[in-house]
Amino acid sequence: MYKVDLNADLGESFGAYTIGMDQEVLQYITSANVACGFHAGDPLVMQKTLALAKAAGTKIGAHPGFPDLMGFGRRNMNVSPAEAKAYIQYQLGALMAFAKAAGMKLQHVKPHGAFYNMAAVDEKLAVAICEGIYEVDPELILLGLAGSKHITAAEKVGLRAASEVFADRGYMDDGTLVPRKMPGAMVHDRDLAIERTIRMVKEGCVESIQGHPVPIKADSICVHGDNPDAIGFVKEIRERLQAEGVSVVSIEDVLA
């Protein structure tokens, strides 16, 4: 039987600032990545986000970012592996406290933005992240880019890993994402995006922009909850997956 997780970033509001339609997207996703206060989120937002996820019965994970609120954690920062590990542990622990208070348990960790992107190609950084997680709770799952250093680092450290794929992104022959500045980086056609995703899940394969079939592991699909269009897409991809006989379940259940 086919199964896959749908994950989205949540809890990215901050103070008086609101981003994301968290309540709406929670109806359709199976794993929520909760911002931890460095690139987005604040203590009250984290608390409220967990309450929403609990009410929706959605599994939660930490979504730690770089200490760059002004840049929303999207700018590469030259942090050392020691800093990376400490930043992961700090943010992970902060979210765990709110989870404990809410009677919840964390399922996974997915680094955010530039932290995610840099570690995907930098094994030292990826290992530092995985060690940081492992030391705090070896049962946690790293949600990382399919085929990247995230996955190999988790294996090295002994951490479970789930492979993430993107419905709306193009892939290269080597399985990496088409860089955002290149043509073909984004798959704008929604139907095509959904068909590609279904193929990734059911066949473990995606067509590269060069036109070749590329093997890919799809444990979880990254979706967004920023606006009504995005919400509509999540609803649709979920329905289409289910219509194709794919169970949409949490990361834990995918890996089980």
Place this chain on the structure above:
Amino acid sequence: MYKVDLNADLGESFGAYTIGMDQEVLQYITSANVACGFHAGDPLVMQKTLALAKAAGTKIGAHPGFPDLMGFGRRNMNVSPAEAKAYIQYQLGALMAFAKAAGMKLQHVKPHGAFYNMAAVDEKLAVAICEGIYEVDPELILLGLAGSKHITAAEKVGLRAASEVFADRGYMDDGTLVPRKMPGAMVHDRDLAIERTIRMVKEGCVESIQGHPVPIKADSICVHGDNPDAIGFVKEIRERLQAEGVSVVSIEDVLA
């Protein structure tokens, strides 16, 4: 048998900035309050501070402050009880992650600076702090100002509390500290400070600036590790306490 804890604030360095002679003061204290990144401290500093405390065999606690690095958490901020609770949980959880990674366990929580002072006289704030701690770990001990709302709030919430006294501060007839702007706020004479402390521990009593004996509970004595003089004082007060037959032990052992 008499027993008392010696506590000091540690891990208050930040990035390139160093404050405190942490390693030196750790030789003499029995409980370390570790800053958690809001008023002072950063992830790397927290990690290093726990390593030092572990090597010294000193018990550790969280020292959460207001989100005011520029003011070192010393300025009153009008936070709501809900914010206070969330700020406590965030910082407590962050430190717990480093403790977990280091194979250590937190013993206590002591709010910092203005957070401590405001909650000492504001029951709603004090209850919010205690609830925040209780929800994360009901075994933790609140280290609070003797005779203040800290202690009554902890009782109300069902949290253990340890009563803190100050060697170098004057006390009013009602057991509160002499405000810093009033004459008699500070006890500058070191011998006198030590004698007063010994009396607090052995007789449960301190002489007020009005000249009356005031009952006071002394589970823990607040000391400082900022400079060589302060270190000298900690060494001396420890030796004098021991010479007077007082065991200097961790908060947990005092309460046991």
Place this chain on the structure above:
Amino acid sequence: MYKVDLNADLGESFGAYTIGMDQEVLQYITSANVACGFHAGDPLVMQKTLALAKAAGTKIGAHPGFPDLMGFGRRNMNVSPAEAKAYIQYQLGALMAFAKAAGMKLQHVKPHGAFYNMAAVDEKLAVAICEGIYEVDPELILLGLAGSKHITAAEKVGLRAASEVFADRGYMDDGTLVPRKMPGAMVHDRDLAIERTIRMVKEGCVESIQGHPVPIKADSICVHGDNPDAIGFVKEIRERLQAEGVSVVSIEDVLA
């Protein structure tokens, strides 16, 4: 001839976060208070806000707040007069650089949120703010609460001041605002709010919640641009003022 200024807070977005319909409200107001990066705003946002104001031909002023992004500058902070003065100068200078680069000149300064509220009743703080402004540019105008310490402090320091009134707030017999927690704090009826404002401008008088006429100076009316309703209200109040023969002009022109 009657004249009055309409002012609104602008440039309160931050990084990936957007607040306010700045472009829309700029059509109707005559003075824009631009956030300066402490409670809201960031360097890019400040630059863009000035460009919008320039295109709209709207006068600009600095809107400095407390260093409390998480609380949007709305929480009282116990800053010293020296800190207040330095915070004003820092933020004022930062905005002046963008004004200089854009070929614009600042007209005024209006402290934000808790900074505004605390200084309205604390003469030392109000004087510190006015001195801070005066030392940087004595030609600037302080936009402060009508009848408050803002105005008397500006006089003391030799700074021009403009008196701000609120269309949607109740007033006490002594001319102060009805505290937000009391009944009558807000005037919810839009027509009533507009009529009261017109009376303030034309008669220099407002009816208190106790039912008495209270003298009030109305150089500028505070309006908001947060949502379509608020924009509609600004449009309406502007039209009604003009229909009543009141010129809606910048603070500078009101004081001229």
Place this chain on the structure above:
Amino acid sequence: MYKVDLNADLGESFGAYTIGMDQEVLQYITSANVACGFHAGDPLVMQKTLALAKAAGTKIGAHPGFPDLMGFGRRNMNVSPAEAKAYIQYQLGALMAFAKAAGMKLQHVKPHGAFYNMAAVDEKLAVAICEGIYEVDPELILLGLAGSKHITAAEKVGLRAASEVFADRGYMDDGTLVPRKMPGAMVHDRDLAIERTIRMVKEGCVESIQGHPVPIKADSICVHGDNPDAIGFVKEIRERLQAEGVSVVSIEDVLA
């Protein structure tokens, strides 16, 4: 006649944290680079630093950094040219306000740490910095790395530039600094460092680690004031330069 400037970074304290022996080093340097609150410094510190520089009669400049207090501005951050320009203008303006209040005038701008290093090799970034400065005050001087993009960008923008050299760093054949991780990066021998500096000033030449004479322009020498040793070195290099007939004067006087 030979002349050269001695510059050092000042005002890098923050809140309760102190870094640098500012008062001591001010006796010997001729230009002070004042931190502006992003990587170090705060409003009160900026104000105090200008007062110290004024008392010492030392010329001042802005020392803007990346918004990375935790990393002291030493970590590369992938900011866009637009962000770089806005960060420069924000910090420059903030310092200018304090200068205005103190009756002082800024002489120059020197980007800090990673901002300096990245712009030295990235012309777009360097041009953004220079445009940022030029738009705020075209009379300011950019203090940049000799032979780097700093200098060519300033020329392109029409900004005056002063070429900075390092007494304690090795140089490559192409005039760039030996990377810190390579052998020969640092010149540890103080006498040698001073002799090399004198040669740079008097002959416009430095010996590379490959052993060849390399032409270099030395308008200003970077020195440090972090500790007594550093202060001693500044005193010595100043005396040796003067003994060699080199006038130690401000950047402005060097360029005059």
